Amino acid sequence: MTIEELSTSLQGRGRAKATWDCYRRGINPVAYFSRTPTATTITPPPLESEMSWEEMYALMPPARRTQGLGGVSVALLEEMGGGIEGVVGDISEVSVSADGTAKLLVRLASDGLEVETVIIPWVERSSSTLCISSQVGCRMGCTFCATGRMGKLRSLSSDEILSQVYFANKVCRLKDIPTIDNIVFMGMGEPADNAPAVTLAAKILTDTNLFSLAQTKTTISTVGPTPQCFSTLATAPCALAWSVHAARDDLRRQLVPTTKYSMSELRDGFISALRDRPKRLKTSMLEVVLVDGVNDNEREALELVEFAKVMIEEVEGIKLVVNLIPFNDIGHVSFGTPSRERVSAFQEILIQNGIYTFVRTTRGDDEMAACGQLATKKQKKKKKIVAEEGRGI
Numbered sequence: 001m002t003i004e005e006l007s008t009s010l011q012g013r014g015r016a017k018a019t020w021d022c023y024r025r026g027i028n029p030v031a032y033f034s035r036t037p038t039a040t041t042i043t044p045p046p047l048e049s050e051m052s053w054e055e056m057y058a059l060m061p062p063a064r065r066t067q068g069l070g071g072v073s074v075a076l077l078e079e080m081g082g083g084i085e086g087v088v089g090d091i092s093e094v095s096v097s098a099d100g101t102a103k104l105l106v107r108l109a110s111d112g113l114e115v116e117t118v119i120i121p122w123v124e125r126s127s128s129t130l131c132i133s134s135q136v137g138c139r140m141g142c143t144f145c146a147t148g149r150m151g152k153l154r155s156l157s158s159d160e161i162l163s164q165v166y167f168a169n170k171v172c173r174l175k176d177i178p179t180i181d182n183i184v185f186m187g188m189g190e191p192a193d194n195a196p197a198v199t200l201a202a203k204i205l206t207d208t209n210l211f212s213l214a215q216t217k218t219t220i221s222t223v224g225p226t227p228q229c230f231s232t233l234a235t236a237p238c239a240l241a242w243s244v245h246a247a248r249d250d251l252r253r254q255l256v257p258t259t260k261y262s263m264s265e266l267r268d269g270f271i272s273a274l275r276d277r278p279k280r281l282k283t284s285m286l287e288v289v290l291v292d293g294v295n296d297n298e299r300e301a302l303e304l305v306e307f308a309k310v311m312i313e314e315v316e317g318i319k320l321v322v323n324l325i326p327f328n329d330i331g332h333v334s335f336g337t338p339s340r341e342r343v344s345a346f347q348e349i350l351i352q353n354g355i356y357t358f359v360r361t362t363r364g365d366d367e368m369a370a371c372g373q374l375a376t377k378k379q380k381k382k383k384k385i386v387a388e389e390g391r392g393i
Contacts, residue, residue, distance in 0.1 A: 133161075267311065
C-alpha cells in the first residue's frame with residue numbers, strides 16, 4: 001500500500017510511515033507494534049532468534065520512535081495481511097557462502113512454491129546488492145540457465161516480489177550483512193512476461209516514502225522477448241538492462257531458443273524505449289553470459305561492438321555498459337566456463353573499440369548462487385523423495 005492508502009486505513013499518516021519504517025528494516029510491524037516479536041522458524045541453517053523489541057526500537061528513525069499504532073490499528077493491519085510473514089510468504093532456507101553471499105528461498109503462502117533471492121554484500125562499500133525473482137521458473141528456455149530447465153510455473157504478484165526485499169532486509173539485519181542499496185530483477189523469471197507486477201513493484205521500491213531506493217540503483221533485466229517489451233518495462237522508474245548474449249541471430253537463437261525476432265528488430269525496440277526516458281535513466285546495460293567456445297570468441301566480440309555502436313549513435317545521452325558474465329557451470333552436458341584469459345581478451349576488444357565493459361565478479365559459487373540452482377536442486381530432491389515413496393523405498 002502507498003502511504004496515502006495506508007494512512008486512510010490506519011487513520012493517520014504517522015502510523016503509515018511508522019509501518020513502512022518496519023518494512024524497510026525487515027521487521028514485522030504487527031509483531032513490533034504489539035511488542036511481541038516472534039522468533040523466526042526457518043531451517044536449515046536457522047536465523048538467530050528475532051531481536052528484542054528494544055533492539056528494534058533503536059533501529060527506528062528518532063522522529064517516529066514514539067509513534068504507536070494502537071490496538072485497533074494493529075488488528076486492522078494484521079487483518080489486511082500487513083504482517084507479511086505467513087501471509088505473503090516465509091523464508092524456507094538461507095544458505096551463506098564463504099564470501100558472504102546469502103541465498104534465500106522464499107516459500108509463497110498461496111501455494112507453497114519457492115523462489116530465490118540473493119544478497120551480495122560489498123563489504124568495502126558497506127552495502128549490498130539484492131537479486132530478486134519475478135516468476136517461479138521461466139519459459140524463455142535459455143540453454144545455459146538452471147531456471148530455464150524448470151519451465152514457467154507461474155508469475156509472482158507485486159506483493160510476492162516485494163516480500164523478497166522485506167525478507168532480505170530481515171536477513172541483513174539479523175546476520176549483520178551490509179544494508180541493501182541496489183536491487184536487480186535478475187533472479188528467476190522473465191520480467192517482461194510479468195510486466196504489470198514488475199513495474200508496480202519497481203514503483204514501490206523507488207518511492208521515497210516506501211522502500212526509498214534510488215531509481216538509478218534499481219534495474220530490470222529482460223531477455224527481450226519482443227521489441228515492444230522494452231517500452232512497457234521503460235514505464236518503470238528504474239534502469240533497464242538487456243540480456244543479449246549474442247549479436248548474431250543464429251547464435252542468439254542457439255542460446256535463447258524462444259527468440260522470435262531478429263536482433264536488429266529487438267535493438268530498434270530497445271532504442272525506441274530509451275529515447276523517451278529521462279537522461280538519468282538512459283544508463284543502460286547489455287548483458288552477455290560468456291560460454292566457453294560458444295560466444296566468447298573474437299568474432300562475437302567484434303559483432304557485439306558493432307551492435308552496441310548503433311545504440312550509442314541512435315540514443316542521445318545514453319551511457320551504455322556491457323556486463324560480461326562468465327558462465328557458471330551447472331553441470332551442463334556441453335557448456336563450460338571460459339578461462340579468465342578468454343574473458344579478458346573479449347573484454348579488451350570491446351574496450352579498445354570504445355565500449356565501456358566490465359566483468360561481473362563471480363560470487364557464491366559454493367552455495368549454487370547461479371540463477372535457479374538452489375531452487376532446482378531442492379525441487380529435484382522433492383521429486384526424488386516422492387518417487388521413492390511411490391516405489392515403497
